[in-house]
Amino acid sequence: MIQSKYSLLFFLFMHLQLIGSGAAAQVITSRGTHGNYLTIQLGSALGAVFGIFVARGVSGAHLNPVYSLSLCVLGRHPWRKLPLYSLSHLVGAFLGAATVYLQYYDAIQAFSGGELLVAGPNATAGIFCSYPADHLSFWGGLVDQVVATALFLLCCVALEDQQNGPLPDGLHPVLVGALILTMGVSMGSNCGFPLNPARDLGPRLFTFVAGWGEEVFKAGGGWWWVPIVAPFVGGLLGTLTYEVLIEAHHQTTPQSPQQELEEVQLRLILRKTEVN
Numbered sequence: 555m556i557q558s559k560y561s562l563l564f565f566l567f568m569h570l571q572l573i574g575s576g577a578a579a580q581v582i583t584s585r586g587t588h589g590n591y592l593t594i595q596l597g598s599a600l601g602a603v604f605g606i607f608v609a610r611g612v613s614g615a616h617l618n619p620v621y622s623l624s625l626c627v628l629g630r631h632p633w634r635k636l637p638l639y640s641l642s643h644l645v646g647a648f649l650g651a652a653t654v655y656l657q658y659y660d661a662i663q664a665f666s667g668g669e670l671l672v673a674g675p676n677a678t679a680g681i682f683c684s685y686p687a688d689h690l691s692f693w694g695g696l697v698d699q700v701v702a703t704a705l706f707l708l709c710c711v712a713l714e715d716q717q718n719g720p721l722p723d724g725l726h727p728v729l730v731g732a733l734i735l736t737m738g739v740s741m742g743s744n745c746g747f748p749l750n751p752a753r754d755l756g757p758r759l760f761t762f763v764a765g766w767g768e769e770v771f772k773a774g775g776g777w778w779w780v781p782i783v784a785p786f787v788g789g790l791l792g793t794l795t796y797e798v799l800i801e802a803h804h805q806t807t808p809q810s811p812q813q814e815l816e817e818v819q820l821r822l823i824l825r826k827t828e829v830n
């Protein structure tokens with residue numbers, strides 16, 4: 555059972571990666587004739603929606619190690635599961651990138667005349683993971699990622715909060731997709747809103763071994779670690795902000811001792827009927 559959970563996470567991540575990166579591959583290799591910035595964002599958002607729909611029954615569809623970490627911090631997910639969850643995210647994203655490359659192999663070769671480049675007009679590495687825009691400084695990128703992920707996680711935690719206007723169950727994945735689209739159209743131009751360490755590092759490792767070479771780690775002044783570290787910092791910040799400013803202020807209706815007693819009795823009766 556546990557193993558099937560992790561393989562599901564693989565699958566799910568491949569799915570997400572496939573749709574998000576596929577949308578980017580389509581736009582880049584067609585030189586903008588089959589889509590634009592907005593279609594890439596729609597692809598990422600809808601990829602997340604379907605990824606969550608596919609997997610939510612089994613894994614709770616974390617999709618993002620930052621989100622898993624937040625749940626651990628809030629005590630809603632066991633810490634011991636965090637490393638394997640993160641690893642399966644990473645492997646899933648790697649395999650997803652490999653699948654996109656396979657599917658777009660001919661297009662990528664034709665686009666750049668067979669060269670796999672990280673920078674310049676014929677660059678294709680940006681299909682798979684994030685690179686900073688030319689204008690972006692190191693600190694600018696760090697701030698961008700911390701702010702974006704903080705906001706992202708704040709909203710994710712809010713969507714999960716049953717005391718904050720409970721949502722119909724099936725709406726949750728759609729709203730996460732809407733959130734990703736929101737981020738994409740408002741915070742995407744600095745470095746493409748990676749927001750997700752596994753979704754960034756997995757495909758970067760793939761491009762490293764697939765022929766783009768060590769330039770994928772050198773580009774942008776060694777940019778690669780920023781989309782790994784900054785989202786964790788931002789994610790924790792966003793989660794704690796929500797906890798302190800919103801969740802801690804939820805009204806808890808105090809129960810009378812009589813009510814508590816009745817509740818315990820009811821639970822005992824229920825358990826007895828379960829046993830029988």
Ligand SMILES: *[C@@H]1O[C@H](CO)[C@@H](O)[C@H](O)[C@H]1NC(C)=O
Pocket residue numbers: 664665666667674675676
């Ligand atoms: C980009 O690739 C095309 C082949 O699709 C090639 O003709 C062109 O010279 C390349 N441009 C640069 C700047 O490398």
